[in-house]
Structure formats: structure tokens, C-alpha cells
Amino acid sequence: MPELPEVEVAARNLRRWGEGRRVRAAGCSEPRILDAVVHVGDKVRTEPVDPAALGALVGTRLGGVERLGKNLLLAFKRGRKPAVGVWSHLGMTGKWLRRAPADPPPRFSRVRLDLEGGVTLHYVDMRLFGFFRLVPDAGFAALPALAALPPDPLAGGIDTARLTARFARIGKPVKVALLDQTLVPGVGNIQDSEALWRAAIDPRRRASSLTPAEVRRLARAVIASFRHTLRAFAADGADGGGADIEYVEEPGTRNPFRVYDRAGIRCPRCHVGTITRIVQAARSTYFCPRCQK
DNA sequence: ACCCGTGTTCGCTG
DNA sequence: TCAGCGAACACGGG
Numbered sequence: 025m026p027e028l029p030e031v032e033v034a035a036r037n038l039r040r041w042g043e044g045r046r047v048r049a050a051g052c053s054e055p056r057i058l059d060a061v062v063h064v065g066d067k068v069r070t071e072p073v074d075p076a077a078l079g080a081l082v083g084t085r086l087g088g089v090e091r092l093g094k095n096l097l098l099a100f101k102r103g104r105k106p107a108v109g110v111w112s113h114l115g116m117t118g119k120w121l122r123r124a125p126a127d128p129p130p131r132f133s134r135v136r137l138d139l140e141g142g143v144t145l146h147y148v149d150m151r152l153f154g155f156f157r158l159v160p161d162a163g164f165a166a167l168p169a170l171a172a173l174p175p176d177p178l179a180g181g182i183d184t185a186r187l188t189a190r191f192a193r194i195g196k197p198v199k200v201a202l203l204d205q206t207l208v209p210g211v212g213n214i215q216d217s218e219a220l221w222r223a224a225i226d227p228r229r230r231a232s233s234l235t236p237a238e239v240r241r242l243a244r245a246v247i248a249s250f251r252h253t254l255r256a257f258a259a260d261g262a263d264g265g266g267a268d269i270e271y272v273e274e275p276g277t278r279n280p281f282r283v284y285d286r287a288g289i290r291c292p293r294c295h296v297g298t299i300t301r302i303v304q305a306a307r308s309t310y311f312c313p314r315c316q317k
Numbered sequence: 318a319c320c321c322g323t324g325t326t327c328g329c330t331g
Numbered sequence: 332t333c334a335g336c337g338a339a340c341a342c343g344g345g
Contacts, residue, residue: 027323056341094324116324117342132342151341153324196335203324212323284323306337308322 026094026114028210029253032178034120035091038098038145041122042086045139047100050078052156054134057149060158061111061167068168070157077158080108081137090164092176093209099162109162111170115153121146173209178250182208182243184236191231191239198234198242199227200305208246214284215253217310219246221283224293226316227309228302256280283310291315 026034052058052075060073084100084107091097096112112118121130125144129136135147135156147156164170174183187207194201202208202216211219220227222245225238234242257280279285282292287301287310297314 030323113324116322150343151322151324153340194334200335205325214323305335 026116026118027212027215027253028091028094028178028250029215029257030119031091031094031096031114031210032254033257034114035089035096037122038086038089038096038120041143042137042139042145043089044085044087045141045143046085047081047083047137048140049138050081050136051075052078052135053129054152056152057134057147057154057156058158059155061160061163063160063166068166073158078135080158081110084108086139087162092170093173093205094212095170095173095209097162097164097170099164101162106162109159109164111155111157111159111164111167112147113154113157115149115151115155117151118147118149118154121148172206174206177208177210177247182247184240184243187243188234188236188239191234194231196231197228197304198225198231199309200307201231202242203305203307208243210250211246213307214281215246215249217284217308218249218253218281221245221293221311221316222249224316226313227304227311253280283312286310 055072055075058073058075058077059070060077062069062071081100084102087099087101089096089098094113098110098112099106100108123130123144123146125138125142130146130148132148132150133146134149137145139145174186190207191201199216199220202211203213217227219242223242225234225242283299286299289299291297291299291312291314294312294315297312299310300313302309
């Protein structure tokens with residue numbers, strides 16, 4: 025599921041469910057999902073840790089939830105001081121769910137956090153491509169992998185001059201290039217196809233061939249697609265202001281995408297071309313060969 | 318049984 | 332040295 029819009033939904037849910045609450049207990053049923061940031065001199069490494077390391081969370085309070093691209097950053101505090109952070113990446117199949125403490129864990133629950141007030145959070149991830157990473161002192165700013173990312177597109181917009189300069193040095197197809205999280209954090213394989221379709225740019229063109237005007241159009245299209253998907257989740261997910269936002273593959277929700285996984289339909293813009301699936305870098309791309317130039 | 322998959326990293330090659 | 336490419340990770344669903 026998770027590209028930027030889904031991760032934004034997860035961030036909002038976690039704030040609503042858990043912000044301000046103290047951690048009573050923490051457990052992990054799948055150690056492969058767990059690791060921790062370790063500082064060695066001025067180097068930063070990650071290494072696997074035992075589930076017992078989750079003990080660092082017990083007694084702390086969830087102080088804040090931030091999202092940067094597809095990364096969720098949870099800061100836990102003791103009193104006013106940062107105690108420990110969790111860098112949660114949802115990988116391909118990750119999600120956060122809320123349950124009552126006595127409920128059976130959801131299938132593929134990997135980490136559970138029992139919070140005060142009868143709230144139990146489960147980090148669920150069938151395929152284990154995500155991670156649950158402990159960060160000493162919630163010192164996210166000191167992590168090179170996060171520092172390398174530009175501001176989140178929904179919070180800080182997209183620096184199109186910078187993006188144009190980066191694209192100019194990339195020979196790969198623009199569709200493949202845009203999956204690099206250091207360009208526009210949060211774009212995944214679906215939003216990539218959606219944004220290129222909105223911008224009417226052929227996904228097969230080399231990134232270096234885009235004009236500055238086209239890069240600006242693409243940047244606007246990325247943000248428009250993010251917002252459109254986010255609105256669709258909120259509307260479809262029976263949220264309406266109260267209930268939890270759900271995910272697209274769950275029953276009763278509509279596929280909000282214009283071209284992704286829609287090979288064979290008439291193009292929703294030109295109504296002449298046929299949405300076509302091609303494979304680039306071993307990933308599906310959907311586009312309209314007639315109006316994407 | 319076989320192929321596919323919303324993400325990311327690693328190793329090989331030119 | 333590095334951009335680019337394919338494989339690998341894990342596991343359910345069609």
C-alpha cells in the first residue's frame with residue numbers, strides 16, 4: 025500500500041490514537057522487523073536488535089508523529105526530554121492498526137505497543153520489507169539517510185530549480201528516475217505513473233530531456249496526485265471526521281487512480297488513446313501513448 | 318505451479 | 332568512480 029498518501033493517513037491516525045499517551049508495554053513477534061541506529065564515532069549504522077530493546081519505550085510518552093516522504097518518525101519522551109525515537113518504514117505491505125488490548129492481534133502483527141487508556145497499536149507487515157527502527161534520543165536530524173531528503177512535498181513544496189538540475193544529470197527514463205526518494209520523497213510506483221499522466225509527459229523520456237517548464241508541470245502534477253489520493257482515502261474510508269481512514273484494497277473502497285492498473289481503458293483526458301502497460305526497471309508503468317509526449 | 322506485487326538495497330558490469 | 336541494471340528480500344493472491 026504505502027506511498028506518501030497512505031503514509032500520511034498512517035501519521036494522522038497515529039496522532040489521533042496515540043499522541044500524549046504513555047507506553048505501558050511493548051512487544052515484537054518478528055525480530056527481523058526490528059533494528060536500531062547505532063552511533064560509532066561520527067558514523068551512523070543500523071544493526072539488528074533483540075525484542076527486549078523495545079523496553080526502552082516503556083514508560084515514555086508518544087510526543088509527536090512526523091512524516092517525511094514515506095518515513096514515519098515517532099518521538100517518545102520522558103517528561104519534556106526526548107527519550108527514544110521510532111523510525112517506521114511501511115515497506116510494501118506495512119500498516120498501523122489500533123485495537124483494544126484484549127483483542128487478538130491482527131494477522132501479521134509484528135510489533136505491538138500497549139498505551140495507557142486502552143489503546144493498543146499494532147505495526148502490521150506481511151512481507152517484512154518495512155522496518156521498525158529505534159533511534160537513540162529520537163535524534164532523527166542526525167541521520168544521514170533522512171538528512172539527504174529534501175523537504176516533504178506536502179509541507180515544503182518541491183524545489184523545481186533543484187529538481188531540474190538533478191534531472192539534467194540522469195540518463196534514465198523519467199519514470200525510473202522519479203522513484204529516487206532524494207528527488208521527490210514519497211513518490212512510489214503508482215504516484216509516478218499518475219503524476220506523469222497528469223503532466224502529459226511520456227514516462228520513457230530520459231529525465232535529462234525534460235525542459236524546466238516540464239519539470240515544473242511534473243512537480244505540480246505530483247503534488248496534485250498526492251492530494252487527490254489523500255482526499256479519496258479520506259472520503260472513501262468512511263472517515264467523514266470520525267471513523268478510521270481505511271485503505272484502498274479493503275472492501276467498499278474505490279480505486280482512486282486515473283491510470284494505474286487500468287490498462288485497456290480509454291484515456292480519461294484525451295478520450296482517444298488507450299492506457300497501456302509497459303515494464304520499466306522491472307516495474308509496471310501505465311500511460312497514454314497518445315497524449316503523453 | 319507459476320507469475321505478480323504500492324519498496325529498498327546490494328552486487329555486478331561497463 | 333559511478334550510473335545503470337537485475338537480483339534479492341518474503342509471502343500471499345490471482
